[in-house]
Amino acid sequence: MPDVSHARDETVADAPPILGNVPGSYALTVFRERHPALIRQVREALPYTPDRRQALDRLLDEVVRDVMEPLGPSAHDGAAWAEWGRDKIGRRWVDVPFLWAESYFYRKLLEATGYYGDGPWRGVDPFGPVKQAELTGSVVDGELAALDETAALPPGERAQALLLGSLWGNRADLSFTLTLSGDRERVSGLVVDDSALLWSLLRDRPPGRVCLVADNAGRELLPDLVLADHLLAEGLAREVVLHVKPAPYFVSDATPADVLACLRRLAAAPGRAGEAGARLWHAMEEGRLTLRAHPFACAPLPYRDMPDDLREEFAAASLTVTKGDLNYRRLVGDRMWPPTTPFAAVTGYFPGPVVALRTLKSDALVGVPERTLAGLDATGRPWRTAGTHAMIQGRP
């Protein structure tokens, strides 16, 4: 019997979850290449003490042996993970849903670095050094200065430029770039473009609360904040609620500390960027820009399983905008949907209008017209996973 409980405009049966054990698959490379490389990078990024280095070595061994071990007995969230992982822990990383196993990997990495421990590494972001290097780098100076050029555009074009800035900011994902080299081509035509829907949801109604579910810090969060400023300054949103991760996750995912670092970076910039930073600073002081760091943001679960308080939060929003590939995977359940499956049918469970902005970095994909698919497949390039293509996809 197909599960149709989440269907909206039409019913769809659940597709199988994406797993890592498919030879040649994108997910398999994440477990075989990215995770070992990441552990090594973390081990070198800070002067971890012998106990932490040994813990990181044990995690590397666990990943290479490909057997998921339980969290240690002192884990504050051990009970939740034991419950979530009841039929998974003890199995191979690649044999359980990709979304679940990746999330568990990041939780185990925090355990190994002592992020939740009682020692001196408590609260130390293992990805802090790479995040900081990106935020203070000269590339960011150039990207912030480029904002001045948007000032001369007609209002509609300016709004669209800021939206596209936020969308393409998603290419700056430090977990993704870890195993890539060289510049990747950016294909400007969008695979799906529901930007008209996004603007009509904002313009055709009185300004409400917009939930912006952020993804990466630094070079992605800066244009997200600039977009949030635009919505507030133009009266398209009464309030923006920025959802971030409560703890370091997927390398560069934004935490509250990263938001503050980006706000300071913006506010200190010259020109339009600095003006936006100053407005956002005040918006936060006045409660028009607020932060949420819900524990569910780091849970190994799709949005369909969100807890009631989060569901109520999204239900009260005039629009929810989700950023990035992982949020998209969670929205559509990280399943092998036939890519023509309607987005509205797969996300019908979501409590309110939702628009996803995403560069394509994994196999999860819905709502793509047959002709677009045929054209992209004919290129013979890995367009679904290379981060070269982007989409704006939503439903009212």
Ligand SMILES: O=P(O)(O)OC[C@@]1(O)O[C@H](CO)[C@@H](O)[C@@H]1O
């Ligand atoms: O959410 P983001 O930052 O856009 O992407 C996260 C990501 O890099 O991590 C996963 C692999 O580790 C992929 O699903 C995806 O490409």
